[in-house]
Amino acid sequence: MANDDQFKKVISHAKEYGYVFQSSEIYDGLSAVYDYAQNGAELKKNIRDYWWKAMVQMHDNIVGIDAAIFMHPTTWKASGHVDAFNDPLIDNKDSKKRYRADVLVEDYCAKIESKIDKEITKAEKRFGDAFNKEEFVTTNHRVVRYQEKINTILKRLGKSLENEDLKDVKALIEELEIADPMTGSRNWTDVKQFNLMFGTKLGASADSAMDLYLRPETAQGIFVNFLNVQKTGRMKIPFGIAQTGKAFRNEIVARQFIFRMREFEQMEMQFFIKPGTQKEWFDYWKETRLKWHKSLGLGEDNYRFHDHEKLAHYADAATDIEFKFPFGFKELEGIHSRTDFDLKQHEEFSGKKLQYFDHEENASYTPYVLETSIGLDRMFLAVFSNALEEEELENNTTRTVLRLPAVLAPIKAAVLPLVKKDGLPEVAQKIVQDLKWDFNVDYDEKDAVGRRYRRQDANGTPFCITVDHDTLEDGTVTIRHRDSMEQSRVKIENLRDIIKNEVDVKEWLMRMN
Numbered sequence: 459m460a461n462d463d464q465f466k467k468v469i470s471h472a473k474e475y476g477y478v479f480q481s482s483e484i485y486d487g488l489s490a491v492y493d494y495a496q497n498g499a500e501l502k503k504n505i506r507d508y509w510w511k512a513m514v515q516m517h518d519n520i521v522g523i524d525a526a527i528f529m530h531p532t533t534w535k536a537s538g539h540v541d542a543f544n545d546p547l548i549d550n551k552d553s554k555k556r557y558r559a560d561v562l563v564e565d566y567c568a569k570i571e572s573k574i575d576k577e578i579t580k581a582e583k584r585f586g587d588a589f590n591k592e593e594f595v596t597t598n599h600r601v602v603r604y605q606e607k608i609n610t611i612l613k614r615l616g617k618s619l620e621n622e623d624l625k626d627v628k629a630l631i632e633e634l635e636i637a638d639p640m641t642g643s644r645n646w647t648d649v650k651q652f653n654l655m656f657g658t659k660l661g662a663s664a665d666s667a668m669d670l671y672l673r674p675e676t677a678q679g680i681f682v683n684f685l686n687v688q689k690t691g692r693m694k695i696p697f698g699i700a701q702t703g704k705a706f707r708n709e710i711v712a713r714q715f716i717f718r719m720r721e722f723e724q725m726e727m728q729f730f731i732k733p734g735t736q737k738e739w740f741d742y743w744k745e746t747r748l749k750w751h752k753s754l755g756l757g758e759d760n761y762r763f764h765d766h767e768k769l770a771h772y773a774d775a776a777t778d779i780e781f782k783f784p785f786g787f788k789e790l791e792g793i794h795s796r797t798d799f800d801l802k803q804h805e806e807f808s809g810k811k812l813q814y815f816d817h818e819e820n821a822s823y824t825p826y827v828l829e830t831s832i833g834l835d836r837m838f839l840a841v842f843s844n845a846l847e848e849e850e851l852e853n854n855t856t857r858t859v860l861r862l863p864a865v866l867a868p869i870k871a872a873v874l875p876l877v878k879k880d881g882l883p884e885v886a887q888k889i890v891q892d893l894k895w896d897f898n899v900d901y902d903e904k905d906a907v908g909r910r911y912r913r914q915d916a917n918g919t920p921f922c923i924t925v926d927h928d929t930l931e932d933g934t935v936t937i938r939h940r941d942s943m944e945q946s947r948v949k950i951e952n953l954r955d956i957i958k959n960e961v962d963v964k965e966w967l968m969r970m971n
């Protein structure tokens with residue numbers, strides 16, 4: 459299936475099966491804002507819990523907080539967001555469409571990169587087992603030329619953005635003859651900076667109202683609480699503070715479903731360390747976070763690191779964990795070595811000391827910070843889009859199956875009476891009542907059992923439990939596995955253990971080791 463078609467299928471499946479709805483759809487929706495529906499809210503919660511378990515509860519030296527969305531406005535001056543949280547925007551004069559100038563250039567480079575990929579695939583076919591990829595990409599003239607072109611363009615873009623030379627960004631777009639991807643027009647306006655923060659007001663009367671921002675990241679709620687948590691939790695460096703919560707960005711272009719939203723949720727952890735140890739912790743968290751992702755079994759080849767050449771003003775090293783979404787490899791999580799920038803800034807703007815007294819060193823210092831920051835909605839999209847499959851079956855039919863990792867699936871089991879009579883619904887209901895204490899389970903008695911199986915497959919439910927007439931005789935049921943479609947006969951009292959074995963967070967997280 460073409461990637462575009464696959465992505466459209468993901469979006470419509472998410473709606474049809476009660477995962478994600480357009481916000482305020484009855485009023486034609488609100489651009490880049492989405493609501494999580496009955497199954498989506500459960501899946502999102504399970505992802506959040508999976509992160510929280512691994513990050514907070516399994517680390518003795520990491521604690522979690524829940525800071526407010528509203529923060530004192532000086533926070534955003536100190537953090538640099540008021541002055542520098544900008545994206546360079548460019549409008550097309552003919553189509554009136556608005557784009558991020560840097561993304562237009564990056565997409566241009568991605569096209570050259572796909573030419574490189576094509577050359578590699580061709581050569582792989584030609585040389586077979588003798589193919590040496592590393593040698594090929596460093597010696598093949600065409601590939602080397604393509605790569606040099608990408609490097610030159612990205613270097614120039616990085617430099618222009620760093621120097622705020624927006625004229626040069628426009629000149630680059632013109633030199634590369636980049637056209638509006640929707641219409642092909644090359645009639646561009648100048649490039650302008652656009653601040654991504656949403657403003658609002660606090661207070662009832664117009665003259666005393668205070669200008670506020672909706673937080674564009676959750677990290678600052680952690681920095682301003684650094685000392686409170688360190689002191690009350692008697693935390694010793696190295697230690698981390700984690701939180702999950704909403705963030706808001708007035709994104710210029712937001713056309714990729716829940717990948718880029720204007721209201722979204724982050725799961726962030728700031729790890730406070732001794733200055734000078736940042737390289738070691740950067741490597742540690744790169745490895746640890748990748749292991750967390752891989753524990754979910756979404757496919758080893760679907761991840762790659764993208765180390766940043768152009769660093770944000772606060773960072774001395776940064777990398778993205780990129781995931782292969784239906785529209786290509788894109789950032790899923792950022793890992794940033796933030797130095798002591800944030801604490802020093804808050805110290806300066808608040809006039810309060812934000813230092814740590816190290817008993818071993820018998821000295822005070824401003825800790826350095828290592829950040830891991832992942833978008834919960836992007837993680838949802840990664841899990842959901844990876845799971846959706848049109849499977850060809852042996853009898854020449856297909857089935858739609860949502861192979862969600864069982865630990866994250868919103869509904870763990872559906873209990874189905876074979877028929878709606880002879881006391882079978884009552885037995886099925888009794889099983890539901892028992893299993894409910896441990897798992898989110900569903901009861902379904904409508905339609906033929908085969909159709910109910912298909913419905914649960916498409917919904918991502920790992921188990922179907924069917925109650926039939928034999929159940930009344932011997933207390934056994936049929937349990938059917940979503941992925942293999944295998945069925946076996948088991949005793950009702952064993953159901954809990956069988957399900958637990960497959961959905962237990964511990965079992966899944968142990969795969970990180």
Ligand code: ATP
Pocket residue numbers: 675707709716717718719720722723724789790791792831832833834835836
């Ligand atoms: P991008 O380059 O895609 O705009 P970013 O580098 O600005 O992302 P960060 O500021 O590092 O993102 O935020 C950390 C994480 O938050 C990202 O890795 C991503 O998963 C998530 N995120 C950021 N912006 C959005 C958004 N508009 N919608 C959904 N998730 C987002």
